[in-house]
Amino acid sequence: MKLICVENYEEMSSKAAQLVEQQIQRDDHSVLGLATGSTPLGLYEKLIQGVKERNISYKHIRTVNLDEYRGLSGDHPNSYRYFMNEKLFQNIDIMFENTYVPNGKAVPVEAECQRYEELIDKIGPPDLQILGMGMNGHIGFNEPGTPETSVTHCVQLEASTRNSNARFFSDRDEVPTHAITMGIQSILKSEQIVVLASGKNKAQAVKRFLEGRISTDFPASFLWEHNHVTLIVDKDAYSLVTAKEE
Numbered sequence: 001m002k003l004i005c006v007e008n009y010e011e012m013s014s015k016a017a018q019l020v021e022q023q024i025q026r027d028d029h030s031v032l033g034l035a036t037g038s039t040p041l042g043l044y045e046k047l048i049q050g051v052k053e054r055n056i057s058y059k060h061i062r063t064v065n066l067d068e069y070r071g072l073s074g075d076h077p078n079s080y081r082y083f084m085n086e087k088l089f090q091n092i093d094i095m096f097e098n099t100y101v102p103n104g105k106a107v108p109v110e111a112e113c114q115r116y117e118e119l120i121d122k123i124g125p126p127d128l129q130i131l132g133m134g135m136n137g138h139i140g141f142n143e144p145g146t147p148e149t150s151v152t153h154c155v156q157l158e159a160s161t162r163n164s165n166a167r168f169f170s171d172r173d174e175v176p177t178h179a180i181t182m183g184i185q186s187i188l189k190s191e192q193i194v195v196l197a198s199g200k201n202k203a204q205a206v207k208r209f210l211e212g213r214i215s216t217d218f219p220a221s222f223l224w225e226h227n228h229v230t231l232i233v234d235k236d237a238y239s240l241v242t243a244k245e246e
């Protein structure tokens with residue numbers, strides 16, 4: 001585990017963008033694993049700048065997203081497909097058909113999960129996966145209790161996750177109750193994983209994560225089983241860590 005502690009959100013985003021761009025410079029046909037939520041927004045802004053200012057090209061890049069709300073179609077403003085189109089894909093030179101997000105409307109959902117996992121194996125697994133962390137330690141939408149062997153599956157969201165994501169919806173009741181998410185095993189297939197955490201509201205999760213105790217109670221802890229993980233935290237997210245790890 002490599003730990004990079006930076007001053008603030010801006011620096012976290014720049015550092016993450018640097019790692020993504022280095023990956024693209026190493027291999028312009030890379031597969032990137034992408035995440036949603038507030039955390040990677042700054043990273044996506046930096047990546048857009050990279051196209052304009054640093055000649056980075058996504059022409060041959062393929063992306064797979066971690067998760068999608070169940071029941072929302074890609075043109076719903078709260079769907080993760082919509083988020084990705086708006087915040088990143090339509091602003092870079094990626095080919096839309098090379099971007100993959102689970103289909104939240106697909107029926108039966110089990111078939112969609114299987115299709116998505118096979119897709120990850122076929123085009124990927126990602127050379128670099130970006131991850132945010134839920135306050136309860138979830139990664140993707142793998143809530144506490146998710147087994148390490150899980151592949152892409154449909155989950156019931158915890159009340160705390162729905163509450164925390166309610167800020168994006170006009171009404172708490174509109175937050176979907178279920179989601180499709182890559183499993184822990186799917187995530188661990190990536191060559192390299194970059195975890196981002198910013199702000200005081202992530203400090204408890206970062207502290208728990210850095211204890212390094214692997215447990216299904218805290219899904220992000222399974223990342224300790226991977227040999228190429230970089231955690232980029234800002235000062236606020238790191239503020240509860242007393243004994244620093246090397």
Ligand SMILES: N[C@@H]1[C@@H](O)[C@H](O)[C@@H](COP(=O)(O)O)O[C@@H]1O
Binds near residue numbers: 037067132
């Ligand atoms: N499914 C997403 C996760 O992939 C994300 O990492 C997490 C944290 O979100 P945020 O970055 O807004 O704190 O919550 C959401 O529920």
